[in-house]
Amino acid sequence: MNNPHARPYSFPTNKHPELAAYLSDRSKYDPDTGCLEWQLAMADGRTPTTSANISKKYRTKQVVRLAWIAHTGKQPSKDKQLRRSCGNPRCINPEHIVAASPSDAWVYPDSPFPAITSVGHFKVGKHLVPAKVVHSRQTWPPPIDPAKGISDQHKHDLLPLWVVTAIRRAKVRAVETKLACGTLRYDLPPCVTEIEHTEPPAPEWKPTGWSDDDWAEAVENAALPIAA
Ligand SMILES: [Zn+2]
Structure with missing residues:
Protein backbone atom coordinates (compact mmCIF):
# COMPACT_ATOMS: atom_id res chain seq x y z
CA MET A 1 0.00 0.00 0.00
CA ASN A 2 2.73 2.41 -0.93
CA ASN A 3 1.34 5.78 -1.92
CA PRO A 4 3.72 7.58 -4.33
CA HIS A 5 1.92 10.86 -3.67
CA ALA A 6 2.48 10.72 0.09
CA ARG A 7 4.09 13.79 1.54
CA PRO A 8 4.59 14.81 5.14
CA TYR A 9 2.14 17.32 6.55
CA SER A 10 2.61 19.72 9.44
CA PHE A 11 -0.03 22.03 10.86
CA PRO A 12 0.60 25.73 10.27
CA THR A 13 1.68 27.36 13.53
CA ASN A 14 0.64 30.92 12.66
CA LYS A 15 -3.15 30.39 12.78
CA HIS A 16 -3.96 28.49 15.96
CA PRO A 17 -0.54 27.62 17.48
CA GLU A 18 -1.96 25.90 20.58
CA LEU A 19 -4.26 23.71 18.48
CA ALA A 20 -1.49 22.93 15.98
CA ALA A 21 0.80 21.77 18.80
CA TYR A 22 -1.98 19.69 20.38
CA LEU A 23 -2.67 17.86 17.11
CA SER A 24 1.00 17.43 16.12
CA ASP A 25 1.88 15.90 19.51
CA ARG A 26 -0.86 13.29 19.18
CA SER A 27 -0.55 12.24 15.57
CA LYS A 28 2.04 10.38 13.56
CA TYR A 29 2.88 10.51 9.88
CA ASP A 30 2.77 7.22 7.98
CA PRO A 31 5.11 7.48 4.96
CA ASP A 32 3.47 4.47 3.25
CA THR A 33 0.05 6.06 3.01
CA GLY A 34 0.69 9.78 3.61
CA CYS A 35 -1.82 9.63 6.44
CA LEU A 36 -1.38 11.57 9.65
CA GLU A 37 -2.69 9.04 12.13
CA TRP A 38 -4.32 9.91 15.44
CA GLN A 39 -2.41 8.09 18.20
CA LEU A 40 -4.97 8.14 21.01
CA ALA A 41 -7.88 5.76 21.44
CA MET A 42 -10.91 6.40 19.26
CA ALA A 43 -14.08 6.76 21.33
CA ASP A 44 -16.40 4.66 19.18
CA GLY A 45 -13.67 2.85 17.26
CA ARG A 46 -14.55 4.69 14.05
CA THR A 47 -13.41 8.28 14.30
CA PRO A 48 -10.97 10.22 16.50
CA THR A 49 -12.63 12.30 19.18
CA THR A 50 -11.26 14.21 22.15
CA SER A 51 -12.83 15.70 25.22
CA ALA A 52 -9.70 17.66 26.17
CA ASN A 53 -10.18 21.32 27.10
CA ILE A 54 -9.20 22.37 23.62
CA SER A 55 -12.36 20.73 22.25
CA LYS A 56 -14.45 23.15 24.31
CA LYS A 57 -12.57 26.16 23.01
CA TYR A 58 -13.24 25.17 19.38
CA ARG A 59 -16.71 23.73 20.11
CA THR A 60 -16.17 20.30 18.61
CA LYS A 61 -14.97 16.93 19.89
CA GLN A 62 -14.18 15.63 16.42
CA VAL A 63 -10.45 15.69 15.84
CA VAL A 64 -10.94 15.88 12.07
CA ARG A 65 -12.84 19.14 12.52
CA LEU A 66 -10.13 20.45 14.85
CA ALA A 67 -7.53 19.55 12.20
CA TRP A 68 -9.57 21.44 9.62
CA ILE A 69 -9.66 24.53 11.87
CA ALA A 70 -5.89 24.34 12.45
CA HIS A 71 -5.30 23.96 8.70
CA THR A 72 -7.66 26.63 7.35
CA GLY A 73 -7.93 28.93 10.38
CA LYS A 74 -11.74 28.75 10.03
CA GLN A 75 -14.63 26.69 11.41
CA PRO A 76 -15.93 24.23 8.82
CA SER A 77 -19.27 25.28 7.38
CA LYS A 78 -22.22 23.78 9.30
CA ASP A 79 -23.85 22.31 6.21
CA LYS A 80 -20.67 20.51 5.12
CA GLN A 81 -19.31 17.22 6.29
CA LEU A 82 -15.63 16.52 6.47
CA ARG A 83 -14.76 13.24 4.77
CA ARG A 84 -11.46 11.47 4.39
CA SER A 85 -10.51 10.84 0.80
CA CYS A 86 -8.06 8.15 2.03
CA GLY A 87 -10.73 6.16 3.90
CA ASN A 88 -8.39 5.67 6.89
CA PRO A 89 -10.51 6.19 10.03
CA ARG A 90 -7.48 7.30 12.09
CA CYS A 91 -6.33 9.90 9.57
CA ILE A 92 -6.49 13.61 10.43
CA ASN A 93 -4.30 14.89 7.56
CA PRO A 94 -6.16 17.98 6.27
CA GLU A 95 -4.89 17.23 2.77
CA HIS A 96 -6.89 13.98 2.91
CA ILE A 97 -10.02 15.75 4.09
CA VAL A 98 -12.75 16.95 1.75
CA ALA A 99 -15.68 19.19 2.69
CA ALA A 100 -18.81 17.62 1.24
CA SER A 101 -22.52 18.21 1.48
CA PRO A 102 -24.38 15.31 3.14
CA PRO A 207 -42.49 -2.74 34.19
CA THR A 208 -40.71 -6.06 34.66
CA GLY A 209 -39.79 -5.46 38.28
CA TRP A 210 -36.28 -6.68 37.45
CA SER A 211 -33.28 -5.08 39.10
CA ASP A 212 -30.05 -4.19 37.27
CA ASP A 213 -28.53 -7.40 38.67
CA ASP A 214 -31.39 -9.48 37.22
CA TRP A 215 -30.75 -7.98 33.78
CA ALA A 216 -27.00 -8.51 34.06
CA GLU A 217 -27.57 -12.15 34.97
CA ALA A 218 -29.98 -12.68 32.07
CA VAL A 219 -27.50 -11.14 29.64
CA GLU A 220 -24.67 -13.27 31.01
CA ASN A 221 -26.73 -16.47 30.78
CA ALA A 222 -27.73 -15.66 27.22
CA ALA A 223 -24.02 -15.37 26.30
CA LEU A 224 -22.98 -18.75 27.75
CA PRO A 225 -21.92 -21.38 25.20
CA ILE A 226 -24.39 -24.20 24.67
CA ALA A 227 -23.23 -27.41 26.34
CA ALA A 228 -22.43 -30.21 23.91
ZN1 LIG B 1 -5.18 9.81 5.21
Whole structure:
Protein backbone atom coordinates (compact mmCIF):
# COMPACT_ATOMS: atom_id res chain seq x y z
CA MET A 1 0.00 0.00 0.00
CA ASN A 2 2.73 2.41 -0.93
CA ASN A 3 1.34 5.78 -1.92
CA PRO A 4 3.72 7.58 -4.33
CA HIS A 5 1.92 10.86 -3.67
CA ALA A 6 2.48 10.72 0.09
CA ARG A 7 4.09 13.79 1.54
CA PRO A 8 4.59 14.81 5.14
CA TYR A 9 2.14 17.32 6.55
CA SER A 10 2.61 19.72 9.44
CA PHE A 11 -0.03 22.03 10.86
CA PRO A 12 0.60 25.73 10.27
CA THR A 13 1.68 27.36 13.53
CA ASN A 14 0.64 30.92 12.66
CA LYS A 15 -3.15 30.39 12.78
CA HIS A 16 -3.96 28.49 15.96
CA PRO A 17 -0.54 27.62 17.48
CA GLU A 18 -1.96 25.90 20.58
CA LEU A 19 -4.26 23.71 18.48
CA ALA A 20 -1.49 22.93 15.98
CA ALA A 21 0.80 21.77 18.80
CA TYR A 22 -1.98 19.69 20.38
CA LEU A 23 -2.67 17.86 17.11
CA SER A 24 1.00 17.43 16.12
CA ASP A 25 1.88 15.90 19.51
CA ARG A 26 -0.86 13.29 19.18
CA SER A 27 -0.55 12.24 15.57
CA LYS A 28 2.04 10.38 13.56
CA TYR A 29 2.88 10.51 9.88
CA ASP A 30 2.77 7.22 7.98
CA PRO A 31 5.11 7.48 4.96
CA ASP A 32 3.47 4.47 3.25
CA THR A 33 0.05 6.06 3.01
CA GLY A 34 0.69 9.78 3.61
CA CYS A 35 -1.82 9.63 6.44
CA LEU A 36 -1.38 11.57 9.65
CA GLU A 37 -2.69 9.04 12.13
CA TRP A 38 -4.32 9.91 15.44
CA GLN A 39 -2.41 8.09 18.20
CA LEU A 40 -4.97 8.14 21.01
CA ALA A 41 -7.88 5.76 21.44
CA MET A 42 -10.91 6.40 19.26
CA ALA A 43 -14.08 6.76 21.33
CA ASP A 44 -16.40 4.66 19.18
CA GLY A 45 -13.67 2.85 17.26
CA ARG A 46 -14.55 4.69 14.05
CA THR A 47 -13.41 8.28 14.30
CA PRO A 48 -10.97 10.22 16.50
CA THR A 49 -12.63 12.30 19.18
CA THR A 50 -11.26 14.21 22.15
CA SER A 51 -12.83 15.70 25.22
CA ALA A 52 -9.70 17.66 26.17
CA ASN A 53 -10.18 21.32 27.10
CA ILE A 54 -9.20 22.37 23.62
CA SER A 55 -12.36 20.73 22.25
CA LYS A 56 -14.45 23.15 24.31
CA LYS A 57 -12.57 26.16 23.01
CA TYR A 58 -13.24 25.17 19.38
CA ARG A 59 -16.71 23.73 20.11
CA THR A 60 -16.17 20.30 18.61
CA LYS A 61 -14.97 16.93 19.89
CA GLN A 62 -14.18 15.63 16.42
CA VAL A 63 -10.45 15.69 15.84
CA VAL A 64 -10.94 15.88 12.07
CA ARG A 65 -12.84 19.14 12.52
CA LEU A 66 -10.13 20.45 14.85
CA ALA A 67 -7.53 19.55 12.20
CA TRP A 68 -9.57 21.44 9.62
CA ILE A 69 -9.66 24.53 11.87
CA ALA A 70 -5.89 24.34 12.45
CA HIS A 71 -5.30 23.96 8.70
CA THR A 72 -7.66 26.63 7.35
CA GLY A 73 -7.93 28.93 10.38
CA LYS A 74 -11.74 28.75 10.03
CA GLN A 75 -14.63 26.69 11.41
CA PRO A 76 -15.93 24.23 8.82
CA SER A 77 -19.27 25.28 7.38
CA LYS A 78 -22.22 23.78 9.30
CA ASP A 79 -23.85 22.31 6.21
CA LYS A 80 -20.67 20.51 5.12
CA GLN A 81 -19.31 17.22 6.29
CA LEU A 82 -15.63 16.52 6.47
CA ARG A 83 -14.76 13.24 4.77
CA ARG A 84 -11.46 11.47 4.39
CA SER A 85 -10.51 10.84 0.80
CA CYS A 86 -8.06 8.15 2.03
CA GLY A 87 -10.73 6.16 3.90
CA ASN A 88 -8.39 5.67 6.89
CA PRO A 89 -10.51 6.19 10.03
CA ARG A 90 -7.48 7.30 12.09
CA CYS A 91 -6.33 9.90 9.57
CA ILE A 92 -6.49 13.61 10.43
CA ASN A 93 -4.30 14.89 7.56
CA PRO A 94 -6.16 17.98 6.27
CA GLU A 95 -4.89 17.23 2.77
CA HIS A 96 -6.89 13.98 2.91
CA ILE A 97 -10.02 15.75 4.09
CA VAL A 98 -12.75 16.95 1.75
CA ALA A 99 -15.68 19.19 2.69
CA ALA A 100 -18.81 17.62 1.24
CA SER A 101 -22.52 18.21 1.48
CA PRO A 102 -24.38 15.31 3.14
CA SER A 103 -25.93 14.23 -0.17
CA ASP A 104 -22.63 13.78 -2.00
CA ALA A 105 -21.53 10.26 -2.78
CA TRP A 106 -17.83 9.49 -2.45
CA VAL A 107 -16.00 6.69 -4.12
CA TYR A 108 -12.21 6.46 -4.20
CA PRO A 109 -11.26 3.41 -6.25
CA ASP A 110 -7.51 3.93 -5.61
CA SER A 111 -7.79 4.09 -1.85
CA PRO A 112 -5.84 1.36 -0.02
CA PHE A 113 -8.62 1.22 2.60
CA PRO A 114 -12.20 0.03 2.21
CA ALA A 115 -14.15 3.17 1.41
CA ILE A 116 -17.39 4.26 2.99
CA THR A 117 -19.91 6.12 0.90
CA SER A 118 -23.11 7.71 2.03
CA VAL A 119 -25.91 8.87 -0.22
CA GLY A 120 -28.84 10.98 0.93
CA HIS A 121 -29.72 12.41 4.31
CA PHE A 122 -32.50 13.21 6.73
CA LYS A 123 -33.27 16.74 7.78
CA VAL A 124 -34.40 16.81 11.41
CA GLY A 125 -35.05 20.34 12.57
CA LYS A 126 -31.83 22.13 11.67
CA HIS A 127 -29.78 18.92 11.64
CA LEU A 128 -28.69 17.33 8.37
CA VAL A 129 -27.98 13.70 9.17
CA PRO A 130 -26.26 11.64 6.43
CA ALA A 131 -27.38 8.09 5.60
CA LYS A 132 -24.35 6.54 7.31
CA VAL A 133 -25.18 8.21 10.62
CA VAL A 134 -28.90 7.42 10.22
CA HIS A 135 -28.00 3.76 9.71
CA SER A 136 -25.78 3.71 12.77
CA ARG A 137 -28.46 5.20 15.02
CA GLN A 138 -31.21 3.01 13.57
CA THR A 139 -29.20 -0.15 14.26
CA TRP A 140 -28.39 0.58 17.87
CA PRO A 141 -29.83 -2.30 19.90
CA PRO A 142 -33.10 -1.54 21.67
CA PRO A 143 -32.81 -0.48 25.31
CA ILE A 144 -33.03 -3.38 27.76
CA ASP A 145 -35.59 -1.44 29.75
CA PRO A 146 -37.50 1.28 27.84
CA ALA A 147 -37.88 3.21 31.09
CA LYS A 148 -34.17 3.94 30.88
CA GLY A 149 -34.46 5.65 27.49
CA ILE A 150 -32.30 4.98 24.48
CA SER A 151 -29.46 3.09 26.24
CA ASP A 152 -25.98 4.12 27.24
CA GLN A 153 -24.80 4.68 23.70
CA HIS A 154 -26.51 8.02 23.58
CA LYS A 155 -24.29 9.40 26.34
CA HIS A 156 -21.43 9.67 23.85
CA ASP A 157 -23.49 10.87 20.92
CA LEU A 158 -22.94 14.25 19.29
CA LEU A 159 -26.58 14.39 18.16
CA PRO A 160 -29.28 15.62 20.57
CA LEU A 161 -31.52 12.90 22.00
CA TRP A 162 -34.67 14.14 20.23
CA VAL A 163 -32.91 13.89 16.85
CA VAL A 164 -31.82 10.31 17.56
CA THR A 165 -35.33 9.43 18.73
CA ALA A 166 -36.87 10.84 15.54
CA ILE A 167 -34.35 8.94 13.40
CA ARG A 168 -34.98 5.67 15.22
CA ARG A 169 -38.74 5.99 14.86
CA ALA A 170 -38.69 7.05 11.19
CA LYS A 171 -40.42 4.65 8.78
CA VAL A 172 -37.71 5.17 6.14
CA ARG A 173 -34.69 3.04 7.04
CA ALA A 174 -31.12 3.61 5.90
CA VAL A 175 -29.67 0.60 4.06
CA GLU A 176 -26.12 -0.76 4.28
CA THR A 177 -24.67 -2.58 1.28
CA LYS A 178 -21.22 -4.09 0.91
CA LEU A 179 -20.12 -3.58 -2.70
CA ALA A 180 -17.90 -6.09 -4.51
CA CYS A 181 -14.96 -3.65 -4.28
CA GLY A 182 -15.17 -3.72 -0.48
CA THR A 183 -16.82 -0.32 -0.19
CA LEU A 184 -19.51 0.00 2.44
CA ARG A 185 -22.37 2.03 1.09
CA TYR A 186 -25.21 3.64 3.02
CA ASP A 187 -28.35 4.81 1.25
CA LEU A 188 -31.39 6.90 1.94
CA PRO A 189 -33.80 8.19 -0.71
CA PRO A 190 -31.69 10.61 -2.80
CA CYS A 191 -33.58 13.72 -1.81
CA VAL A 192 -33.67 15.73 1.36
CA THR A 193 -36.30 14.00 3.47
CA GLU A 194 -37.58 16.13 6.25
CA ILE A 195 -38.76 13.89 9.06
CA GLU A 196 -41.04 14.67 11.97
CA HIS A 197 -39.26 15.63 15.10
CA THR A 198 -42.27 15.96 17.37
CA GLU A 199 -42.23 13.32 20.04
CA PRO A 200 -44.81 10.56 19.38
CA PRO A 201 -46.14 8.73 22.44
CA ALA A 202 -43.66 6.28 23.89
CA PRO A 203 -44.26 2.62 23.01
CA GLU A 204 -46.30 0.74 25.57
CA TRP A 205 -44.48 -1.46 28.02
CA LYS A 206 -45.01 -3.03 31.39
CA PRO A 207 -42.49 -2.74 34.19
CA THR A 208 -40.71 -6.06 34.66
CA GLY A 209 -39.79 -5.46 38.28
CA TRP A 210 -36.28 -6.68 37.45
CA SER A 211 -33.28 -5.08 39.10
CA ASP A 212 -30.05 -4.19 37.27
CA ASP A 213 -28.53 -7.40 38.67
CA ASP A 214 -31.39 -9.48 37.22
CA TRP A 215 -30.75 -7.98 33.78
CA ALA A 216 -27.00 -8.51 34.06
CA GLU A 217 -27.57 -12.15 34.97
CA ALA A 218 -29.98 -12.68 32.07
CA VAL A 219 -27.50 -11.14 29.64
CA GLU A 220 -24.67 -13.27 31.01
CA ASN A 221 -26.73 -16.47 30.78
CA ALA A 222 -27.73 -15.66 27.22
CA ALA A 223 -24.02 -15.37 26.30
CA LEU A 224 -22.98 -18.75 27.75
CA PRO A 225 -21.92 -21.38 25.20
CA ILE A 226 -24.39 -24.20 24.67
CA ALA A 227 -23.23 -27.41 26.34
CA ALA A 228 -22.43 -30.21 23.91
ZN1 LIG B 1 -5.18 9.81 5.21
